[in-house]
Amino acid sequence: MNNPAKDAAGAPRRTIDIVQSSLKRRYARERRFRLLGATAVVLGMSFVALLFADIILKGYTAFQQTYIQLPIELAAEAIDPDGTRDPAVLARADYMKPIREALREQFPEVTDRGDRRLLNSMISVGAPDLLRERVMADPQLIGTTQELWILADDDIDMLVKGHIDREAAEGDRRVKDQMIGWIDRLDAEGRVAKHFNTIFFTHGTSREPELAGIAGALMGSFYTLVLTLSLSFPIGVGAALYLEEFAPKNRWTDLIEVNINNLAAVPSIVFGLLGLAVFIAFFGVPRSTPLVAALVLTLMTLPTIIIASRAALKSVPPSIREAALGVGASPLQTQFHHVLPLAMPGMLTGTIIGMAQALGETAPLLMIGMIAFIVDIPKGFTDAATVLPVQIFLWADSPERGFVERTSAAILVLLAFLFVMNLAAVLLRRRFERRW
Amino acid sequence: MYSWILMLVVLAVMAGAYQLGRRRAIASAGGPKHIKQLHSLPTYYGLYAALWAGIPALLLMGLWSGFQDRILIALVTAKLPPAMLDGLSDGRLSLLVSDIRNLATGNIVSAEVTPEIQAAADQYARLGVIAQWSMWAAVLAVALAGMAYAWMRTRPQMRARNRVESIFSIIMIIFSSIAILTTLGIVLSVLFESLLFFQKVSPLEFFFGTNWSPQIALRADQVGASGAFGAIPLFTGTLMVSVIAMLVAVPIGLLSAIYLSEYANRHVRSTAKPILEVLAGIPTVVYGFFAALTVAPFIRSLGASMGLDVASESALAAGLVMGVMIIPFVSSLSDDVINAVPQSLRDGSYALGATQSETIRRVVIPAALPGIVGGILLAVSRAIGETMIVVMAAGLAANLTANPLDSVTTVTVQIVTLLTGDQEFDSAKTLAAFALGLTLFLVTLTLNVIALSIVRKYREQYE
Amino acid sequence: RDTIYIVGSSTVFPFSTAVAETFGRTGKFKTPKVESTGTGGGMKLFCGGVGVDHPDITNASRAMKASEFEACQEAGVKEITEVKIGFDGIAIANSKSAEPWDLSLKDVYLALAKDIPDGKGGFMANPNKTWKDVNAELPDLKIEVLGPPPTSGTRDAFVELAMEGGCNSIPEIKDLKKSDEKKHKAVCQGIREDGAYIEAGENDNLIVQKLVANPSALGIFGYSFLDQNTDKVQGAKIDGVEPTYDTISDGSYPISRSLYFYVKKAHVGTIPGIEEYVKEFTSDKAWGPDGYLADKGLIALPDEERAAVAEAAQSLKSMEKPAK
Amino acid sequence: MNTLVEVMDKTTGAISSADLAKDRHSTATVGDITVADPRITCRNVDVWYGAKQAIRGVSLDIGKNEVLSMIGPSGCGKSTFLRCLNRMNDTIDGCRVTGSIRLDGQDIYDKGLDPVPLRAQVGMVFQKPNPFPKSIYENVAYGPRIHGLTNNKAELDELVEGSLQKAGLWNEVKDRLDQPGTGLSGGQQQRLCIARTIAVSPEVILMDEPCSALDPIATAIIEELIDELRANYSIAIVTHSMQQAARVSQRTAYFHLGDLIEVGETNQIFTNPQHRLTEDYITGRFG
Amino acid sequence: MNTLVEVMDKTTGAISSADLAKDRHSTATVGDITVADPRITCRNVDVWYGAKQAIRGVSLDIGKNEVLSMIGPSGCGKSTFLRCLNRMNDTIDGCRVTGSIRLDGQDIYDKGLDPVPLRAQVGMVFQKPNPFPKSIYENVAYGPRIHGLTNNKAELDELVEGSLQKAGLWNEVKDRLDQPGTGLSGGQQQRLCIARTIAVSPEVILMDEPCSALDPIATAIIEELIDELRANYSIAIVTHSMQQAARVSQRTAYFHLGDLIEVGETNQIFTNPQHRLTEDYITGRFG
Ligand SMILES: Nc1ncnc2c1ncn2[C@@H]1O[C@H](COP(=O)(O)OP(=O)(O)OP(=O)(O)O)[C@@H](O)[C@H]1O
Ligand SMILES: Nc1ncnc2c1ncn2[C@@H]1O[C@H](COP(=O)(O)OP(=O)(O)OP(=O)(O)O)[C@@H](O)[C@H]1O
Ligand SMILES: [Mg+2]
Numbered sequence A: 001m002n003n004p005a006k007d008a009a010g011a012p013r014r015t016i017d018i019v020q021s022s023l024k025r026r027y028a029r030e031r032r033f034r035l036l037g038a039t040a041v042v043l044g045m046s047f048v049a050l051l052f053a054d055i056i057l058k059g060y061t062a063f064q065q066t067y068i069q070l071p072i073e074l075a076a077e078a079i080d081p082d083g084t085r086d087p088a089v090l091a092r093a094d095y096m097k098p099i100r101e102a103l104r105e106q107f108p109e110v111t112d113r114g115d116r117r118l119l120n121s122m123i124s125v126g127a128p129d130l131l132r133e134r135v136m137a138d139p140q141l142i143g144t145t146q147e148l149w150i151l152a153d154d155d156i157d158m159l160v161k162g163h164i165d166r167e168a169a170e171g172d173r174r175v176k177d178q179m180i181g182w183i184d185r186l187d188a189e190g191r192v193a194k195h196f197n198t199i200f201f202t203h204g205t206s207r208e209p210e211l212a213g214i215a216g217a218l219m220g221s222f223y224t225l226v227l228t229l230s231l232s233f234p235i236g237v238g239a240a241l242y243l244e245e246f247a248p249k250n251r252w253t254d255l256i257e258v259n260i261n262n263l264a265a266v267p268s269i270v271f272g273l274l275g276l277a278v279f280i281a282f283f284g285v286p287r288s289t290p291l292v293a294a295l296v297l298t299l300m301t302l303p304t305i306i307i308a309s310r311a312a313l314k315s316v317p318p319s320i321r322e323a324a325l326g327v328g329a330s331p332l333q334t335q336f337h338h339v340l341p342l343a344m345p346g347m348l349t350g351t352i353i354g355m356a357q358a359l360g361e362t363a364p365l366l367m368i369g370m371i372a373f374i375v376d377i378p379k380g381f382t383d384a385a386t387v388l389p390v391q392i393f394l395w396a397d398s399p400e401r402g403f404v405e406r407t408s409a410a411i412l413v414l415l416a417f418l419f420v421m422n423l424a425a426v427l428l429r430r431r432f433e434r435r436w
Numbered sequence B: 001m002y003s004w005i006l007m008l009v010v011l012a013v014m015a016g017a018y019q020l021g022r023r024r025a026i027a028s029a030g031g032p033k034h035i036k037q038l039h040s041l042p043t044y045y046g047l048y049a050a051l052w053a054g055i056p057a058l059l060l061m062g063l064w065s066g067f068q069d070r071i072l073i074a075l076v077t078a079k080l081p082p083a084m085l086d087g088l089s090d091g092r093l094s095l096l097v098s099d100i101r102n103l104a105t106g107n108i109v110s111a112e113v114t115p116e117i118q119a120a121a122d123q124y125a126r127l128g129v130i131a132q133w134s135m136w137a138a139v140l141a142v143a144l145a146g147m148a149y150a151w152m153r154t155r156p157q158m159r160a161r162n163r164v165e166s167i168f169s170i171i172m173i174i175f176s177s178i179a180i181l182t183t184l185g186i187v188l189s190v191l192f193e194s195l196l197f198f199q200k201v202s203p204l205e206f207f208f209g210t211n212w213s214p215q216i217a218l219r220a221d222q223v224g225a226s227g228a229f230g231a232i233p234l235f236t237g238t239l240m241v242s243v244i245a246m247l248v249a250v251p252i253g254l255l256s257a258i259y260l261s262e263y264a265n266r267h268v269r270s271t272a273k274p275i276l277e278v279l280a281g282i283p284t285v286v287y288g289f290f291a292a293l294t295v296a297p298f299i300r301s302l303g304a305s306m307g308l309d310v311a312s313e314s315a316l317a318a319g320l321v322m323g324v325m326i327i328p329f330v331s332s333l334s335d336d337v338i339n340a341v342p343q344s345l346r347d348g349s350y351a352l353g354a355t356q357s358e359t360i361r362r363v364v365i366p367a368a369l370p371g372i373v374g375g376i377l378l379a380v381s382r383a384i385g386e387t388m389i390v391v392m393a394a395g396l397a398a399n400l401t402a403n404p405l406d407s408v409t410t411v412t413v414q415i416v417t418l419l420t421g422d423q424e425f426d427s428a429k430t431l432a433a434f435a436l437g438l439t440l441f442l443v444t445l446t447l448n449v450i451a452l453s454i455v456r457k458y459r460e461q462y463e
Numbered sequence C: 001r002d003t004i005y006i007v008g009s010s011t012v013f014p015f016s017t018a019v020a021e022t023f024g025r026t027g028k029f030k031t032p033k034v035e036s037t038g039t040g041g042g043m044k045l046f047c048g049g050v051g052v053d054h055p056d057i058t059n060a061s062r063a064m065k066a067s068e069f070e071a072c073q074e075a076g077v078k079e080i081t082e083v084k085i086g087f088d089g090i091a092i093a094n095s096k097s098a099e100p101w102d103l104s105l106k107d108v109y110l111a112l113a114k115d116i117p118d119g120k121g122g123f124m125a126n127p128n129k130t131w132k133d134v135n136a137e138l139p140d141l142k143i144e145v146l147g148p149p150p151t152s153g154t155r156d157a158f159v160e161l162a163m164e165g166g167c168n169s170i171p172e173i174k175d176l177k178k179s180d181e182k183k184h185k186a187v188c189q190g191i192r193e194d195g196a197y198i199e200a201g202e203n204d205n206l207i208v209q210k211l212v213a214n215p216s217a218l219g220i221f222g223y224s225f226l227d228q229n230t231d232k233v234q235g236a237k238i239d240g241v242e243p244t245y246d247t248i249s250d251g252s253y254p255i256s257r258s259l260y261f262y263v264k265k266a267h268v269g270t271i272p273g274i275e276e277y278v279k280e281f282t283s284d285k286a287w288g289p290d291g292y293l294a295d296k297g298l299i300a301l302p303d304e305e306r307a308a309v310a311e312a313a314q315s316l317k318s319m320e321k322p323a324k
Numbered sequence D, E: 001m002n003t004l005v006e007v008m009d010k011t012t013g014a015i016s017s018a019d020l021a022k023d024r025h026s027t028a029t030v031g032d033i034t035v036a037d038p039r040i041t042c043r044n045v046d047v048w049y050g051a052k053q054a055i056r057g058v059s060l061d062i063g064k065n066e067v068l069s070m071i072g073p074s075g076c077g078k079s080t081f082l083r084c085l086n087r088m089n090d091t092i093d094g095c096r097v098t099g100s101i102r103l104d105g106q107d108i109y110d111k112g113l114d115p116v117p118l119r120a121q122v123g124m125v126f127q128k129p130n131p132f133p134k135s136i137y138e139n140v141a142y143g144p145r146i147h148g149l150t151n152n153k154a155e156l157d158e159l160v161e162g163s164l165q166k167a168g169l170w171n172e173v174k175d176r177l178d179q180p181g182t183g184l185s186g187g188q189q190q191r192l193c194i195a196r197t198i199a200v201s202p203e204v205i206l207m208d209e210p211c212s213a214l215d216p217i218a219t220a221i222i223e224e225l226i227d228e229l230r231a232n233y234s235i236a237i238v239t240h241s242m243q244q245a246a247r248v249s250q251r252t253a254y255f256h257l258g259d260l261i262e263v264g265e266t267n268q269i270f271t272n273p274q275h276r277l278t279e280d281y282i283t284g285r286f287g
């Protein structure tokens, strides 16, 4: 009837024939499209896999640390001559000496001064501190001789983990032939072992790879992000709500909209400049603190959250708003009871991405003093701190070989942090998702 | 530390005020059976009271905490012997104060403690305690006064909901204005230095020059201290890297979003989406290494095998990796808006005999377009503003080229290197960073104005 | 504030932090906070004024300039103690999997300069594409050198020591210095921008790894990275001298620079621990040839100089205004 | 003047229009627009969608305890007019309303007027059923909740059940009150929306084709409900079924292309229309 | 058994049901479900929404050149059944269809069968109008475009105009074909959706209350259209108006709570229903 398509003879053709005739082509297109989509997902996922594989392969060894077992004589005369067990006295004692002596006993043949130095250098400079902690925690040890696992130097660690090429000429590696011999001998006696690297998770950073830990940066990131999230989510959602749902559409709101879009394109380091000029110089917020970092990152992530939230609000059908207004709900009630829950997945997506960005950002923090060597683990928003990406940046720039794996391990920690952070949001988002 | 406790106390007062306000409202209406008499739900009277109890008190607390120390210091230093203060610069004074403070809080002090300092420290500590308690008293008084005020005003006719809502509206307006303030802040924090820069380098050269080479201008005592500050190559470099990144991110992101929201089952979608989102959180330093050590050499050797001359730091490598990073900006945001398209529209299309891909391309995507464009714009913005990847992978050579296999540099890279390198007071080189920042800001602003008007034109609404 | 606040050079950062950590470990004082801001950035902060908001110490991979000193004075930072802490050799290295290089400063100059003498008394844009073009004895490899960007202190030192040194080994340019100093500088200090010299950013690890991936390239970076990566890269001989601890220390290796830190005397006595920090830094167990800083790649000063500097540093002797 | 008129021309030929010398082109309202005790009074209401005028100078009263039905061809502006009465048009971008609309003498387009209590007072059932994507129970309970109409869960349960029962939906959904309201059939959704509206006991109820998706029995229940509600409230109903208009309403208004053509006693309108266009439309029902 | 039955009990009392000894509780289909030349044959169709069964063992034929109307109380499964016939239920999560449905002998739920040409052949007008958020023109042109039914713009224009005209919408929208279809009134949207469906000339057309938002005149136009289409195609129409069913259809099927209760000649169903439930429903129309 309605169908203008005619066959060769001029008689009307059935739609279905036309459909059938082109169907093959359309299906080819359908398959191509679907394949494209699947390829895109696979590609995206394989990027993730590739990056992860790369990081994990480089970093997993950092979760273990080489220790050397030595019979340490904790002579009472040396550590606590008066037998008071006064912590102050215990803390002051020299713990390096018993370690060195124990090591020397293992290799009595080493007498040359230079060789002794070499021998001593197999032990981490942090070993005595660890020993001190141990003794102070358990003063019973004083006066006994214990087989203790002593932290090895980073070069030894690298050697044991195979990151140093034994075949290379002696001059080409930091570990001398002699040391390799000693380590092999200790190893044969079962005195060399890799233990789980607790230091990495409990200590702040250090110049020595074997003593360097991620705890300080992790806490710094934690404080920073808690604050960033609690500022940027309500502000972002509030601003999006206002602009999308309440604001009159006029020049002023256009200006705000353009501004927000534009802020998204501002290089993050410029936010650092802003933080420096406004928060630090003008408001006197202390430098290098999670507080100032959070303020800067909040401004940086706001555009992401606002733009995502507005897109989400736009996609809520107007009939829902009408229904609510129609039973006498106020605009604010309409938003909070009906529109926000439906827009929440998109808002959470914006938040997830914004927070991810904040967690991984380095550049603006360079400007506000976060790129610093801070050993102490921060205990609040105004303690000097650094954050994970900056720590990664610093370690990646360190010459010591031991930092290579630690850099990757730190990235893994950051990603784990990201996962934990996102998990809540992702689960929440899944709860809000629905089609109508 | 004390202020945290006080904050909690104020929150507790707010909670109390909420309860009281509610009860009072119910009572004023004549019991729970008559709440219909009230203008608003009792909750709103509660909120009204809570806000009255909380907001002024918290404001006062903020102000007090901001000024307390300054006032204390002023009081303490006023008591110091004038001889000690004579001719002391502000900085030295602050050192002295720091000393007093260290002493008062029991921190390590390095110099020997003079009696005056000790006295000042004691006074500081004493005043500190007094001030703390007065703050407690004042803040609590204001909180209670606010609560009382709300209490007195609570009567059935009071438009509590409207009042609470207007407070919320004001808060939301303040939130939206933060964007403007930020913009203002950015402009102010780069404007002064930019102007200084333009006094040294003519804007004409900066905007239209094609040669960027701050190296000769490295030091004042070096030759031709002006250097070459033509920013064109930086902008073309930024453009090229961003375009390459978008060529990666938009197709992959959009197609993933489509696949995940339309084809994949729930299970795949709910795992794949967060995984892709991880891409946005990997530190850019990591991408930088990846681009520089894996992708760039690969492209180079690939190019060599095809007889192409590829720079070891090609724009292509940086752009590709950056594209990977911004995939989630496109994929996740698009996925959400695509998912929000009402099913009835899809049904309408299927019922006409459309295939799934036709439905997606011709009905779903157009309906979701405003949101998708938002996501893409965000991704573009991110690409323009990204730094680290390009620093590590694309290098710093300012080539004016259209060949993606060449190395280029971007505005952001130059800003970072100029600002983090060996800076110098007032040299054109350091100031150039600010001028670049300002220019980029203005350029993207213009682009956004254009984008907004285009998006406006093509906005579609359904239902 | 009860912690020392240190800013400055990224080159000195590893040494400064090592000292800070050891200093903190002794337990009496808190571990200082060390920020890596670059030498210039550090100077800017350091010379910002006196007071708790301003740093106490700044590290520098070059000596303080007169202009910076003046800025300091203007801001009320009157008395400054300069401490020279040692040397940093700048290595030109390549991958271990390739042949080691043997270059003269002149080769370096001719390979990397923007303009070189055209032999007719004038100058021309550097036409050399391969090392063989530079010097017939060198291999026929494309010139490809990864080095720091113009904004870095390392680059500064490289230009001053290597380029200018090579430059002056050409007699006609040496003469130029007397006649037209400006021109001389332009010629000697300009680095080519046609892709032969690749500005590779400030991350030296990245350069090392890029060298491993590309055996025909050369890279310019600090000695500590060479020291840590002896199994991957090897330093080129410059004028016949290999970059080793000893050659840098005794000054026979031509491209090395001095490292410094500067102490704000006004803060001594109020910020706790500054004197002790300086003492720790200038103790032999730190900066001596067998000290822990040597292990980190710092090349110690000669013994007498070290003693003299330590003496001056510990007594916090104020510096004079630098000559330039 | 279009299809409609053409069609109607064809059909009215058969009917005696002897005494009617009515001008088909006059758009002035015929009949008495006022009532003795009005709740809503509209005067000269114009509505524009952007540049397009959808309602032209409509003046009309809605009285206490009366059901006013609005009829007219599709697209003539019935929904538009209805939505003016509780300011639902505020939500449409570019929609402009002029003239005066008063509820109990109070101008509802007054700047200072808060549309929220207005909408609680003037409830609305929309033409396209739009349940919230929440459970059936929540759909109905929402209004009473925000207005605090009940004091406890038991009362609320009772109110929800009562409303659903009045809308004739209770038996169908009582076992699945926690299921989403969007999973109901078309007619069920429509009744859900009616239940949702009456749950807040508005004093004026605007119903836009409330029975369009309902079978005769369900329609009967709703009509019964309307009749019952009339005792206390005012109701304006848009309907396409003239039988329904005749059954439920006391007064009827006929709209045509944005104009209010005629208004009067329902009886009179259906038996003795004064305007040619009204007559055409009424008689066309058999077409 | 619920409100519905209670209401109907009240109303049927007045009517003589002398010779009917029908079992109100039997759910077996009464009447001849088959036709001479069927296009669609359904046998034992069950439909489940999750655990809820919406259709129980329905067997029914739809013949060539016939209009089959489906009636029944709201929520009885009419839309559900209709949506089975072109597999629109595929898009509902948790909806399961069993039994056999054949189009020209071909099982449409066959694994290998492609729903795309099926849907081009079996068109559908939904209960809730769902225009695309595109221009009016694009709404109608969409189907012909994807199937490539026209060869050039002129042909397409003609087809769009023709379809809109048949749906009785042309005159109202001809000046604003480029305006969004979502900005139309309820009835206009419904007609737009009809135009959209007939633009692809499906051979079987499923219409779910196509006239629910239409005034009598527009209804008449659609009914005329249906009559015209019947010459070549098969049509299944869900309607709540028994008059409409009587006017347009040759056969009528009565659904009740998911069961097909009775099917037969329209005349016979309305004058002499065989099943007690059918009778209750039919006579209830005056309730
Ligand atoms: N998506 C769904 N999920 C769950 N149950 C549903 C869904 N859609 C419909 N139902 C239920 O299935 C039954 C049949 O619904 P259907 O839409 O087929 O009714 P109908 O006969 O078309 O009614 P109406 O005349 O009101 O449109 C109803 O009880 C309804 O509540
Ligand atoms: N949002 C809108 N934008 C533009 N025009 C509109 C809009 N809504 C309705 N219109 C137009 O205004 C006129 C009146 O529409 P309205 O919805 O009031 O009609 P109606 O009488 O309710 O019709 P129906 O019986 O079909 O529902 C119609 O021509 C319609 O196309
Ligand atoms: Mg309408």
Ligand SMILES: [Mg+2]
Residues within 6 Å of the ligand: D185, D186, D187, E078, E079, E080, E127, E208
């Ligand atoms: Mg239905």
Ligand SMILES: O=P([O-])([O-])[O-]
Residues within 6 Å of the ligand: B421, B422, C008, C009, C010, C011, C012, C037, C038, C039, C040, C060, C061, C152, C153, C154
């Ligand atoms: O950080 P620098 O040592 O390069 O100034």
